[in-house]
Amino acid sequence: MKQSGEVTLAQTTLTVMYESLYPIAIGEKEFNQLREIISHLPKWQGTLEDATVLLLAQRYSSKIWTLNYRDFSRFKQLQFWTPD
Numbered sequence: 001m002k003q004s005g006e007v008t009l010a011q012t013t014l015t016v017m018y019e020s021l022y023p024i025a026i027g028e029k030e031f032n033q034l035r036e037i038i039s040h041l042p043k044w045q046g047t048l049e050d051a052t053v054l055l056l057a058q059r060y061s062s063k064i065w066t067l068n069y070r071d072f073s074r075f076k077q078l079q080f081w082t083p084d
Contacts, residue, residue, distance in 0.1 A: 024056060030052075030055060034052060034055060037051050041074075044074065047071070054078070063081035065080070065083075
Protein backbone atom coordinates (compact mmCIF):
# COMPACT_ATOMS: atom_id res chain seq x y z
CA MET A 1 0.00 0.00 0.00
CA LYS A 2 2.80 2.43 0.83
CA GLN A 3 4.36 2.08 -2.61
CA SER A 4 1.02 2.84 -4.28
CA GLY A 5 0.71 6.02 -2.23
CA GLU A 6 4.24 7.06 -3.20
CA VAL A 7 3.46 6.49 -6.88
CA THR A 8 0.30 8.57 -6.58
CA LEU A 9 2.24 11.38 -4.87
CA ALA A 10 4.92 11.29 -7.58
CA GLN A 11 2.29 11.39 -10.34
CA THR A 12 0.45 14.27 -8.66
CA THR A 13 3.69 16.20 -8.20
CA LEU A 14 4.66 15.65 -11.83
CA THR A 15 1.23 16.87 -12.95
CA VAL A 16 1.53 20.04 -10.85
CA MET A 17 5.02 20.70 -12.24
CA TYR A 18 3.85 20.10 -15.82
CA GLU A 19 0.93 22.51 -15.41
CA SER A 20 2.86 25.26 -13.62
CA LEU A 21 6.37 25.27 -15.09
CA TYR A 22 7.48 27.20 -18.12
CA PRO A 23 10.41 25.69 -20.05
CA ILE A 24 13.06 28.16 -21.19
CA ALA A 25 15.24 27.36 -24.19
CA ILE A 26 18.93 28.16 -23.96
CA GLY A 27 20.43 29.63 -27.11
CA GLU A 28 23.80 30.87 -28.31
CA LYS A 29 23.39 34.19 -26.47
CA GLU A 30 22.85 32.38 -23.16
CA PHE A 31 25.78 30.02 -23.78
CA ASN A 32 28.04 33.02 -24.35
CA GLN A 33 26.79 34.58 -21.12
CA LEU A 34 27.42 31.30 -19.28
CA ARG A 35 30.94 31.15 -20.67
CA GLU A 36 31.54 34.69 -19.42
CA ILE A 37 30.20 33.89 -15.93
CA ILE A 38 32.32 30.76 -15.65
CA SER A 39 35.50 32.39 -17.03
CA HIS A 40 35.29 35.13 -14.38
CA LEU A 41 35.04 32.55 -11.57
CA PRO A 42 37.97 30.17 -12.13
CA LYS A 43 37.88 28.73 -8.58
CA TRP A 44 34.10 28.38 -8.37
CA GLN A 45 33.06 24.77 -7.79
CA GLY A 46 29.64 25.17 -9.40
CA THR A 47 28.52 23.21 -12.45
CA LEU A 48 27.24 24.33 -15.84
CA GLU A 49 23.77 23.58 -14.49
CA ASP A 50 24.42 25.87 -11.50
CA ALA A 51 25.61 28.64 -13.81
CA THR A 52 22.47 28.23 -15.92
CA VAL A 53 20.25 28.48 -12.83
CA LEU A 54 22.20 31.57 -11.75
CA LEU A 55 21.86 33.23 -15.16
CA LEU A 56 18.12 32.60 -15.42
CA ALA A 57 17.44 33.59 -11.80
CA GLN A 58 19.17 36.90 -12.42
CA ARG A 59 17.43 37.46 -15.76
CA TYR A 60 13.93 36.78 -14.44
CA SER A 61 14.45 38.02 -10.85
CA SER A 62 13.46 34.56 -9.67
CA LYS A 63 14.10 32.77 -6.44
CA ILE A 64 16.16 29.58 -6.58
CA TRP A 65 15.00 26.26 -5.22
CA THR A 66 17.99 24.06 -4.48
CA LEU A 67 19.26 21.45 -2.08
CA ASN A 68 22.87 22.56 -2.52
CA TYR A 69 23.31 26.13 -1.30
CA ARG A 70 27.11 25.78 -1.19
CA ASP A 71 27.47 26.32 -4.94
CA PHE A 72 25.53 29.59 -4.74
CA SER A 73 27.02 30.94 -1.50
CA ARG A 74 29.27 33.47 -3.24
CA PHE A 75 26.30 35.12 -4.99
CA LYS A 76 24.85 37.25 -2.20
CA GLN A 77 22.24 38.91 -4.44
CA LEU A 78 20.36 35.63 -5.01
CA GLN A 79 17.16 34.80 -3.21
CA PHE A 80 16.14 31.27 -2.34
CA TRP A 81 12.71 29.69 -2.23
CA THR A 82 11.94 27.05 0.33
CA PRO A 83 8.67 25.14 0.48
CA ASP A 84 6.51 25.61 3.55
